[in-house]
Amino acid sequence: MDNLYDVIIIGGGPSGLTSGIYTSRARLKSLLIESLEIPGQAVIADNIENYPGFPEGINGFALVEKFKKQAKTFGLDFATGTVEKINTVKQNDISFWQIKTEDKTFNSLSIIVATGASHTKLNVPGEEKFTGKGVSYCATCDGALFRDKDIVLVGGGDAAVEEALFLTKFCRKITLIHRRDSLRATKILQERILSNKKMEFIWDSRVIEIMGEQKVKSVKVKNIKTNEEKMVTCEGVFIFIGQSPNTGFLKGIVELDETGYIVADENMKSSREGIFACGDCRRKLLPQIVTACGDGATAAVSARKCIEKLKGTEYK
Numbered sequence: 001m002d003n004l005y006d007v008i009i010i011g012g013g014p015s016g017l018t019s020g021i022y023t024s025r026a027r028l029k030s031l032l033i034e035s036l037e038i039p040g041q042a043v044i045a046d047n048i049e050n051y052p053g054f055p056e057g058i059n060g061f062a063l064v065e066k067f068k069k070q071a072k073t074f075g076l077d078f079a080t081g082t083v084e085k086i087n088t089v090k091q092n093d094i095s096f097w098q099i100k101t102e103d104k105t106f107n108s109l110s111i112i113v114a115t116g117a118s119h120t121k122l123n124v125p126g127e128e129k130f131t132g133k134g135v136s137y138c139a140t141c142d143g144a145l146f147r148d149k150d151i152v153l154v155g156g157g158d159a160a161v162e163e164a165l166f167l168t169k170f171c172r173k174i175t176l177i178h179r180r181d182s183l184r185a186t187k188i189l190q191e192r193i194l195s196n197k198k199m200e201f202i203w204d205s206r207v208i209e210i211m212g213e214q215k216v217k218s219v220k221v222k223n224i225k226t227n228e229e230k231m232v233t234c235e236g237v238f239i240f241i242g243q244s245p246n247t248g249f250l251k252g253i254v255e256l257d258e259t260g261y262i263v264a265d266e267n268m269k270s271s272r273e274g275i276f277a278c279g280d281c282r283r284k285l286l287p288q289i290v291t292a293c294g295d296g297a298t299a300a301v302s303a304r305k306c307i308e309k310l311k312g313t314e315y316k
């Protein structure tokens with residue numbers, strides 16, 4: 001079959017692109033499919049300062065562009081589309097995977113899933129209505145729209161604090177609302193945010209409603225210890241309360257944990273022969289760029305071994 005790939009990588013973030021560098025250098029016929037609808041997390045990170053080799057830090061989009069350029073030099077093919085379904089097919093005694101996007105079908109002997117994770121929603125009244133009208137999940141994309149304005153930021157982990165630090169470049173005042181009484185973020189980030197004069201903090205509290213007319217005007221906040229409610233005036237609400245994996249199309253095909261993350265072993269093998277997983281879509285301790293790249297390289301080598309076994313060309 002002419003159009004049969006050895007490996008198709010789903011996802012164009014750090015894990016998928018690293019897989020692509022390794023599979024194309026191994027001269028496997030490789031294609032990477034990237035969604036234009038589901039944004040990768042690395043490309044929205046403003047300043048990555050813990051990825052080795054960039055002591056001054058590097059913008060996430062710029063870093064991913066470097067990965068892409070490197071993958072292209074080794075001949076990785078690229079396609080755009082959101083993968084919606086995968087299934088197995090047998091033709092002329094060859095079993096392979098069919099990978100379907102909204103309008104195309106691709107064939108491959110193996111798959112590397114590198115689809116990352118997407119932001120979690122608050123699921124409160126007003127959130128959907130005001131998304132794009134004051135509610136945002138991406139400081140890099142929307143921060144500049146809130147120059148000299150007062151905003152609210154929800155969350156207390158690394159991503160929330162990094163994004164809050166970025167937003168202090170634009171906003172007049174940022175009120176960080178967190179459901180605990182302290183931040184969960186890495187200590188160095190905590191030190192920076194707690195000493196920033198543009199920041200105010202509301203602890204032990206949840207946003208229970210986002211209010212406004214055409215655009216956001218305020219949020220209603222409830223203290224979870226005292227049940228006291230109050231209004232905070234703001235023109236923007238940035239939400240960073242966690243993420244859930246982009247693995248819906250794999251339900252019933254590979255083993256997922258109770259929250260939808262792919263269960264894969266240390267060699268990135270999923271429960272299904274020929275399907276490998278890497279990066280933030282995989283159940284793991286540390287979802288970061290450096291581990292996504294390590295996963296991606298390992299998944300590529302596992303896929304290569306799988307292909308060599310299928311084709312009877314493995315070293316014995």
Ligand SMILES: Cc1cc2nc3c(=O)[nH]c(=O)nc-3n(C[C@H](O)[C@H](O)[C@H](O)COP(=O)(O)OP(=O)(O)OC[C@H]3O[C@@H](n4cnc5c(N)ncnc54)[C@H](O)[C@@H]3O)c2cc1C
Nearest residue numbers: 011012013014015035040041042083116279280287288289
């Ligand atoms: C605000 C923020 C700041 C961060 N800061 C840092 C930091 O400083 N340092 C650090 O190490 N990490 C940081 N992270 C975490 C880091 O971005 C992730 O760990 C990393 O991006 C994971 O890489 P990945 O390749 O698994 O997924 P992603 O980078 O999320 O890429 C996923 C890819 O899959 C594609 N995709 C998804 N679903 C489909 C589908 N169905 N079909 C086709 N394509 C699909 C997406 O379009 C995207 O190309 C940050 C994250 C956020 C949100």
